[in-house]
Amino acid sequence: MTVRTRLRALFVSSFAGALALLVSASPAHAQPAPAQPAYPSKPVRLVIPFGAGGITDVAGRLIGQHLGEELKQSVIIDNKAGAGGAIAAQAVAQAQPDGYTLLLGTVGTQVVNKMLYTKLNYDPAAFVPVSLVSNSPYVLAVNGIDGIAGVNDLAGLVRYAKAHPGQLNFGSAGNGSSPHLALELFKLATKTDIVHVPFKSGAEAVNAVMGGQVQIVIDAIPVIQPQAKSGRLKMLAIAANHRNAAVPELPTSTEQGLPDFQIGSWNAIVAPAGTSPAQIEILNQALARALKRPAVVARLAELGIEPMTTGTPAYLAHVKSETAKWSKVIKAAGTRLD
Known part of the structure; x- marks a missing residue:
């Protein structure tokens, strides 16, 4: 082999080796990452912090069904009752932030539990909000048969309570429950002394x-209205600033001179901290469409439940307002749960 031939062979060999090294180092030669399935690709779990049959459960199941249809995936309802919703909230807070576990938050889980419990095993502010969902205004009522002498409206109730301090009792679903805090709000707004049972x-x-x-x-319309229709309860007011289509004849607290006495059982959907903004946006848009469905609008109206403004800004503003209101009420009442 001549010198020229040997040099040509060496050049070809070196060039081929360099080319192979370049190709092996090229990103185009790397294995592509597996494509992520479009969200959602499996059922979504909606955790409800109370047992079946209550107003929160009814609203959650209705909205969950239609949210699932918009997402083209099943929304599975998971009732986890206890500790004013704290058990459910803690479970969701500890779930994987993959968009497949959501909480139907309430005023308890999102606002007042942190004021009622010294130690809370979750941070309400750490949840990623999807949106407000619904509100069921509360109705204040008294016995419809024996009643309270001369009491037919809020003004009459206030007059009687002030004339008989400590002699009227109100019942609730338990210490720290929304009905309990509602009557504490009434007492604060009217400067009356009424005993909680x-x-x-x-x-x-x-x-x-x-x-x-x-x-x-005091409780939600679906709880009070059937007994009022039978005459066993007498409704005095709806604790809101506008009348409700389910009880259009019932004056509001605002109409009766108590604009600060407003409360309802409101709900919001939130997700664990770290949930993808893209998934939150998909959920938000699907929820907004679900709440506009005629079947949803009609059923909610029948129950006296009002859809709320969707989106994160509305949620944050509402929680800020509720926090300011209930911190005053809880401080005045001295309510603690531990």
Whole structure:
């Protein structure tokens, strides 16, 4: 082999080696990352912090069904009752932030639990908000048969309470429950002395009023209205600034001179901290479409439940307002749960 031939072979060999090294180092030669399935690609779990049958459960199941249809995936309802919603909230806070576990938050889980419990095993502010969902305004009622002498509206109730301090009792679903705090708000707004009697559930409190054990109760429209229609309860006001289509004849607290006495059972959907903004946006848009469905609008109206403004800004503003309101009420009432 001539010198020229050997040099040509060496050049070809070196060039081929350099080319192979360049190709092996090229990104184009790297294995592509596996494509992520479009969200959602499996059922979504919606954790409800109370047992089946209550107003929160009813609203959650209705909205969950139609949210699932918009997402083209099943929304599985998971009731986790206990500790004012703290058990459910803690479970969701510790779940994987993958968009497949959501919490139907309440005023308890998102606002007041942090004021009622010294130690709370989750941070309400750490959840990623999807949106507000619904609000069921509360109705204040008294016994419809024996009643309270001369009491037919809020002004009459206030007059009687002030003339008989400490002699009226109100029943609630338990210490720290929304109905309990609602009457504490009423007492604060009217400067009246009314005694709280806690029960194990809202149904027990309603039965206690009808049976004469206590004189006052406040709860959501679907809880109070059936007993009012039978004459066993007398509705005095809806604790809101506008009338409700389910009880259009019932004056509001604002109409009756108590604009600060407003409360309802409101719900919001939130996700664990770290959930992808893209997934939150998909959920938000699907929820907004679900709440506009005629079937949803009609059923909510029938129950006296009002859809709320969707989106993160509305949620944050609402929670800020609720925090300011209930911190004053809880401080005045001295309510603690531990």
